[in-house]
Amino acid sequence: MSPAEENAVKTSARNGWLLSSPALVVLAIAAAGPLVIVVIYSFLKAGTHGNVVWTFSLDGWQSILWTKDIFTDSYVWADAHLSIFWRSVKLSLLTTAITFLVGFPTAWFIATRPPKARAFWLFLITIPFWTNLLIRTYAINEVIRKEGLLNLTLQKIGVITEPLNIIYTDIAIFTGMTYVYLPLMVLPLFAAIDRFDMRLLEAGYDLYGSRMQILRRIILPIVKPGIIAGSILVFVPSLGAYVTPRVLGGGKQMMLGNLIELQFGQGKNWPLGAALSLTLLVIVTAALLYYVKVANGEKRHG
Amino acid sequence: MASTGFSVSRLPGFATIAMLAFLALYIPILTLVVFSFNSEVTMGNWGEFSLSWYQKAWANEDVKDATLRSLTIAVLAAVCSTTLATMAALGTTRRATFKGQTFIYVMINQPLMVPEIVTAVALMIVFGLIKTVTGIHGLGYLVLAHTAFCIPFAYLPIRARLEGMDLTLETAAADLYATPWLTFRRVTMPLLMPGIIAGAMLAFVVSLDDVVITEFVKSAGQDTLPTYMLGQLRRQLTPEINAISTGLLLLTVVMLTAFFLLTRKKD
Numbered sequence: 046m047s048p049a050e051e052n053a054v055k056t057s058a059r060n061g062w063l064l065s066s067p068a069l070v071v072l073a074i075a076a077a078g079p080l081v082i083v084v085i086y087s088f089l090k091a092g093t094h095g096n097v098v099w100t101f102s103l104d105g106w107q108s109i110l111w112t113k114d115i116f117t118d119s120y121v122w123a124d125a126h127l128s129i130f131w132r133s134v135k136l137s138l139l140t141t142a143i144t145f146l147v148g149f150p151t152a153w154f155i156a157t158r159p160p161k162a163r164a165f166w167l168f169l170i171t172i173p174f175w176t177n178l179l180i181r182t183y184a185i186n187e188v189i190r191k192e193g194l195l196n197l198t199l200q201k202i203g204v205i206t207e208p209l210n211i212i213y214t215d216i217a218i219f220t221g222m223t224y225v226y227l228p229l230m231v232l233p234l235f236a237a238i239d240r241f242d243m244r245l246l247e248a249g250y251d252l253y254g255s256r257m258q259i260l261r262r263i264i265l266p267i268v269k270p271g272i273i274a275g276s277i278l279v280f281v282p283s284l285g286a287y288v289t290p291r292v293l294g295g296g297k298q299m300m301l302g303n304l305i306e307l308q309f310g311q312g313k314n315w316p317l318g319a320a321l322s323l324t325l326l327v328i329v330t331a332a333l334l335y336y337v338k339v340a341n342g343e344k345r346h347g
Numbered sequence: 348m349a350s351t352g353f354s355v356s357r358l359p360g361f362a363t364i365a366m367l368a369f370l371a372l373y374i375p376i377l378t379l380v381v382f383s384f385n386s387e388v389t390m391g392n393w394g395e396f397s398l399s400w401y402q403k404a405w406a407n408e409d410v411k412d413a414t415l416r417s418l419t420i421a422v423l424a425a426v427c428s429t430t431l432a433t434m435a436a437l438g439t440t441r442r443a444t445f446k447g448q449t450f451i452y453v454m455i456n457q458p459l460m461v462p463e464i465v466t467a468v469a470l471m472i473v474f475g476l477i478k479t480v481t482g483i484h485g486l487g488y489l490v491l492a493h494t495a496f497c498i499p500f501a502y503l504p505i506r507a508r509l510e511g512m513d514l515t516l517e518t519a520a521a522d523l524y525a526t527p528w529l530t531f532r533r534v535t536m537p538l539l540m541p542g543i544i545a546g547a548m549l550a551f552v553v554s555l556d557d558v559v560i561t562e563f564v565k566s567a568g569q570d571t572l573p574t575y576m577l578g579q580l581r582r583q584l585t586p587e588i589n590a591i592s593t594g595l596l597l598l599t600v601v602m603l604t605a606f607f608l609l610t611r612k613k614d
Contacts, residue, residue, distance in 0.1 A: 054443055054445075057442045057445065058442075058445030058446065060442070061438040061439060061442055061448070062438065062445075062447065062451075063438065064435060064437050065434070065435040065438040065451045067431050067434060067435075068431035068434065068435040068455060068498055069451065069454055069455075071427075071491070071495050071498065072457060072458070072495055072498060073454075075470065075491045075492050075494070075495035076457055076458050076461075076466060076495040076496065077454060077457050078473070079469035079470050079472065079473040080461070082472050082473050083468065083469045083472065086472060147367075148368070150360070150365050151364065151365040151368040151369070153358060153361050154361055154362050154365035168603075168607065169369060169372075169373075170372075171603060171607075172599070172600060172603060173373075175552055175556075175599055175603055176376070176556075176596060176599050177573060177592075177595055177596075178556065178558065179556075179573050180379070180576075180592040180595060180596060183576070183584075183589075184375035184376045184379040185375045187375060187378045187379050187382065187390070187589075188374065188375045188378060192390055193390065194374075194378050197390060197391050224371070224375065227368065227371075227372065228372075243355060243356050247355050250355060256358060256359065260358065281462065282463075284462070285462030285463060285464050285465065287463070287559050288558050288559065291580075292577075301464075302464040302559075305465075305468060306464070306468075309471065309563075315472075318468060319468070319472075322468050322469070323465075325462055325464070325465060326461060326462065326465050329460070329461070330460070333460055
């Protein structure tokens with residue numbers, strides 16, 4: 046490279062940084078930077094009235110799994126935390142599975158429409174996608190609550206006499222999360238299926254493949270990146286869900302997000318809250334890294 | 348191609364599941380909308396079609412206050428984040444890849460990757476410290492927080508637009524002795540405008556929708572419309588919430604339709 050070219054490259058890089066820096070500063074102050082404080086807070090002692098005392102302590106991390114028995118002074122498993130962890134993981138996995146089972150046929154249906162109709166169906170998926178999460182949660186609440194649409198309809202047609210108690214249970218949270226996160230599954234699946242070369246299906250049928258074989262051996266392997274993207278997009282916010290379990294779980298059935306909030310509110314245990322937040326962050330980051338790895342692997346192969 | 352006969356892309360049962368999925372997506376939303384027009388409080392009791400809940404919401408000072416605050420924050424956050432995102436997009440596209448570019452991408456997309464509740468807690472702690480030290484409790488904290496998480500949403504459409512534009516027009520302008528600033532104002536900016544508007548609208552909608560971060564960052568008396576609605580949970584929900592939701596829903600649909608028309612490929 047000539048010195049002039051080298052200079053041009055340097056100037057271009059410098060301009061790149063200069064133009065990006067205002068955004069980076071704002072993100073450092075109000076998004077990435079504060080995460081460092083959370084790390085620090087997780088290693089401090091809890092203040093009696095909330096907040097923290099500035100002395101080093103591992104209590105925050107320890108109390109994720111163990112609590113001190115006030116009578117015997119020995120450590121016992123923190124059953125409440127474990128059951129909330131388990132509920133969060135279980136409901137998030139279930140939500141991911143069901144949104145896939147419903148979302149895949151839906152995405153396939155949209156992708157195989159003629160272009161005009163496709164735009165219409167896609168728009169119908171996009172509206173709920175961009176509608177306020179709280180509004181959608183209230184909407185599903187209208188259906189499943191005690192005097193809601195479902196119970197009223199079932200009672201009217203005489204299937205049940207007493208209203209079903211769905212609201213404030215795990216099933217309510219699960220239904221709600223499936224409802225609010227379904228569009229997040231459909232959109233990446235649609236993007237993957239949209240790129241799928243339908244001629245491969247002709248080849249499959251020409252070779253006497255059955256529908257099931259073609260689905261399992263041709264379609265699913267090729268749209269796998271879309272499946273993984275959709276699963277991550279549903280699993281990650283489900284695991285950190287706060288609004289949906291708060292509205293539909295009624296404060297009794299908590300998930301990780303609610304447990305974190307509790308520590309900063311009535312729980313008055315900020316270090317534990319910070320440690321729980323970081324645990325959630327680590328799980329989510331692991332899921333995202335897995336996705337990046339698989340996505341890159343796919344690129345190399347095809 | 349005839350639509351009858353064997354179609355390779357048809358999979359049995361898929362269309363049925365898709366139809367059920369669309370019904371499942373829209374029945375709850377429609378229920379919410381329909382019962383905002385019910386003159387009675389309970390769902391089992393349909394009085395008559397009435398706009399009384401809308402009138403009630405309109406007359407409610409708290410709702411008015413929260414709406415105004417939501418719009419203020421959303422407009423400010425959209426303008427700030429779009430400006431920053433436009434600069435960042437100009438800095439990270441159409442030039443040779445440079446050292447640290449991946450870092451910039453990760454930083455910009457970071458709000459999309461970190462769970463909202465974690466960001467919310469982190470901001471509550473940091474802004475809480477700043478609030479105690481300075482004693483300032485203005486709307487600035489919310490605007491700053493919203494600006495930050497809106498940046499990736501504004502950045503993506505702007506970057507997509509830039510990547511589709513080649514440098515020939517700018518080079519031509521420079522050849523005609525236009526200064527870089529003039530080239531930017533008269534050539535780049537007008538071409539980039541649809542991307543910028545799309546980015547700003549996404550940022551606006553995302554800011555307007557935020558519940559979790561706002562709930563943790565706001566000081567007393569700084570409710571936005573979504574946090575006001577969340578706060579109503581403690582009381583008996585009345586169709587007034589349905590009316591407010593329907594209003595917000597309408598705004599979202601209008602914005603989205605405009606967004607689609609703007610970004611639609613003209614071919």
